[in-house]
Amino acid sequence: MKISFNVNKMGYYGDFGGAYIPEMMYSNIEELRSKYLDICSEKKFQSEFNELLKQYVGRPTPLYFAERLSKKYNTKIYLKREDLCHTGAHKINNTIGQILLAKRLGKSRIIAETGAGQHGVATATVCALMGIKCIVYMGEVDISRQAPNVARMKMLGAEVKPAISGSKTLKDATNEAIRDWINNPVDTHYIIGSVVGPHPYPDMVARFQSVIGDEVKKQLKELEGTKKPSYVIACVGGGSNAAGLFYPYLDDEKVKIICVEAAGKGIDTGMSAATSILGKEGIIHGAKTLLMQSTDGQITEPYSISAGLDYPGVGPMHANLFRTKRGEFISITDKEAMEWGLSLSRLEGIIPAIETSHAFAVLDKKKFKKDDILVFNCSGRGDKDLDTYIDYFKL
Amino acid sequence: MKISFNVNKMGYYGDFGGAYIPEMMYSNIEELRSKYLDICSEKKFQSEFNELLKQYVGRPTPLYFAERLSKKYNTKIYLKREDLCHTGAHKINNTIGQILLAKRLGKSRIIAETGAGQHGVATATVCALMGIKCIVYMGEVDISRQAPNVARMKMLGAEVKPAISGSKTLKDATNEAIRDWINNPVDTHYIIGSVVGPHPYPDMVARFQSVIGDEVKKQLKELEGTKKPSYVIACVGGGSNAAGLFYPYLDDEKVKIICVEAAGKGIDTGMSAATSILGKEGIIHGAKTLLMQSTDGQITEPYSISAGLDYPGVGPMHANLFRTKRGEFISITDKEAMEWGLSLSRLEGIIPAIETSHAFAVLDKKKFKKDDILVFNCSGRGDKDLDTYIDYFKL
Amino acid sequence: MNRINKVLETKKNILSIYFTAGYPNLDDTEKIINELSKSDVDMIEIGLPFSDPLADGPTIQKSSTIALKNGMNTENLFVQLKNIRNKTNIPLIIMGYFNPILQFGVEKFCKSCNDVGIDGMIIPDLPVDIYEKKYKPLFDKHGLLNMFLITPQTSDKRIKFIDKVSNGFIYMVSSFSITGAVNSFGFEQKNYFKRINKMNLKSKLLIGFGISNSSTFKDAIENSNGAIIGSAFINFLKENKIEDIGKFVQLIRG
């Protein structure tokens, strides 16, 4: 039998995944695990989900042929325009799904962690839409470097609570959210923002995001007469935008997968977030996966200029793509990413999120053929990062 | 014969419109006037325009049924989601059209004026896309209150030039742009951002924006079984988002038109931009229209908390809608608009531009029936206005 | 015969000077006109200040803003000009944007001009087409000439039309530039002057925009019937006394 790169019944991708959780989370995780597939396959759920994606999020997002970029690199470059989603990134595909799920589970209070703030905004947005209370945990460092998104969450009525432990970034915000859930196990649903955490989160989030890849298949068929690009390319923080794009292609090895990680100041500098290259197998936030850690098993404080990639772990799906070599992993420094942010702005009139910029830098790392079809996930827009760009380039 | 509320062959809407321009602009305006209809009706132009609207801008934008809002006001409320357009407002519909036109006219340099910065960003964006030099004039006051958009224009490679005369807002930026055009009549195209200025600008911009109304017709037919809403409602700065929504309904008086203007601190305070109510017939930026002016014919410096509505004139189409009573004109104060910005964020998870917020305030000014179908133009997103919102509400 | 036409027919190397009414001080209008009349100047353009002078460069913009702040307005200008014809017979032209005139009432405006002895108008944002269709009879009735601009972009056909409608001079915009005074004209501008001269128009030509010193004035009069100075004169007024206007004119005449 052919091996699959998707999750198995036990919640594992190869060696990775599972649910390494404190007992205090067990009832919630078990409730989710036992119900998510049924709920998600309900007709009514499907139609509500698809309707909101269409009418509220603005899906399908275009698959845009980047003419100037393609010419410059002498290959065919398509951008999947998740930056056009309501709230400005792919994150909302997942929060729409999870809020509908939370309602069916009878939850009246939502918590979330956020790094770049995109997931926080996406969560605050769906909570406003449904009239549900929302608390977002965000590292203190991220609160200051992603100020516009903090403002947006407040406008949307969410409470933003600073995580002040550790590196004060995404990992610590996640710890805080988990602690909140442990303290509020009855009325609260925790909307995780990426394909991380204990099973069934990685699979659930990947399914909600898979709309990205599903649309690409249809759109590419129309535009190029084939459903299959040569490459699907995405940045990887936790891995949700990548998972969403890769999903329908996971087991089709004719479509090559490239995961782009944040090298920060360089993978040898100790200031990096290139999880797959620097990480070892271990457990973070309830999942067995690759993570950056000391020999002693203490989780390393990661670094990236981009708040959404500043995470020491990676989703178990991606850990497996790395180990099995199904995916090629490339790491991109702050400098390379920032310059690509400017390049894409000037070449295509699209200011990408710094997370997203990392993906495009692959074009300078790897030679592609003239007939190759590259689909990049343009995971988010750069509005939240303007201060960082402006400071960096002294514009 | 039935009167039409659309432009006539001479470039007039009733008494309003025309081209009151210095001779130095004549050759450019005449070139435009004599060619725009032919160019716009070319098959190739149409298909490029529509393709870019679809693949790059992300059209069609959803017509979103706002459930919580509808419930609260006991009527049917739809939002035309122009906030989901690439760059965050309807403005890009027009700049896509004009850049394609400019290319056909052989122009190699683009100038634009901007108030809120949305039109500046939309212009900078299409210039980046086409690789054409771009200069944007922006009032000094607006530069400081719309900082995120200034940053975006710079990222996109545009030069932002401050207008330092008069009220240092939109009207002055427009003066500066016109002066630039007079100084550079050969290689330059001036992309005006609203349905203002000399003929053929108002008609040309309205045509490019009419995609909004055309989509509404189709979408409403699908959603409600009728192409005709009871009301179409939009904020009016220069009037382009309104014109785009109203366009296919202009001559169908069964569809009621509501134009919402900025009352600023109140129409009697001298700090206002409620042009139709406070204005008199006159000439501004080359068009005969309604404008706020002294008895002596000096143009009044307008005021609104919203940079995009802070204009002392109104497009000639709207002046005619006002005079003929085809449209109902309602003015909304800063305070009312700001509160609606927060309300829409909290009720529907959509943070609107402050310009857009004005439109929604109509819901508190007028009683609608349960079966009425209201289509609001959600002309832009509020990301550019976060600082103003946060300051105002001390969030 | 209109004073403008008389000058156009009898003089060569015409010098016309523009100033903004109400600048530097509200009541300088009469003084400036008198001083200009005494000097070697052939025509005067009185600028009616406007809040949004979109065809003017920064110097004239700034003078307009100050004049408006000083309290200048249309009514006021006519009061200031009430007795001007007791003092001078020099051709007087009002240069103003269309909106203040429209608000004042075009007919009333023409009549007031006639009353105080104004000879003509330059209204940069009233195109010849609209003038011809709608306002010409009023101007004619009150004995006012209306001067139109042409630029390097104006087509021969349109120039001929303007020439036909014109009953005063044609205001030949020197270049693309409204940025104010320059130091000398370039190759392109001179070519343009030549081209227009070859057209054998019935109207006399005055060159304006960018004339700032004796050298540009010389260039201009070599190619036309005269020149108009605006920004350079406003700049002069900013730094000098009104009594010294004669010296400014001498410098230009060279």
Added chain:
Amino acid sequence: MNRINKVLETKKNILSIYFTAGYPNLDDTEKIINELSKSDVDMIEIGLPFSDPLADGPTIQKSSTIALKNGMNTENLFVQLKNIRNKTNIPLIIMGYFNPILQFGVEKFCKSCNDVGIDGMIIPDLPVDIYEKKYKPLFDKHGLLNMFLITPQTSDKRIKFIDKVSNGFIYMVSSFSITGAVNSFGFEQKNYFKRINKMNLKSKLLIGFGISNSSTFKDAIENSNGAIIGSAFINFLKENKIEDIGKFVQLIRG
């Protein structure tokens, strides 16, 4: 017989105290264990500090951060505990998160525990299911008990499963709260204690989380075989000398 089981069988009103190894100072481990052994304490939980202790409240988090900064690590802990069994026979439990154990090697970890005389483990993020399927044989081989938690949300069925797998005590989480010490238990918590007691489990029950003073300790032992104190003891260590530990224990015992 394992020291833990001996205590569970022979004692009532068991008091188990948690501290973080390496806190307040790197080398306090032995001193604290000795002082606790001398006092009226029945079991000791030695916290192996972790960078991301997601089931702990701020007090224990902070002590872990400091301990790690002080240089505490797994290797080091076993060195510090090398001769501990020369000094005390009190049951010793290591409480630690799974990742450091996994990196050390689970088998090597169990062996090291056995070598220094550790009696059991509490690993909050190693669920009973995974333990049972994968790691139990290793623990058994090295004579280590593994203690599991239950909470008010744990279903009866799952409690029975945990009871079956357990060979030490069941750690009964007092409430939903990991925010640290509280002053007294509420109605809901007491109901929960009663419910569990009615289940007639084979395992003994110790109540943890939120025990901070004699009153909450009394509440706990009324409903179980004993109680575990963590945050309150860490807070005590922050402000007091290690030699005074006996007084803290007296206060709790009341």
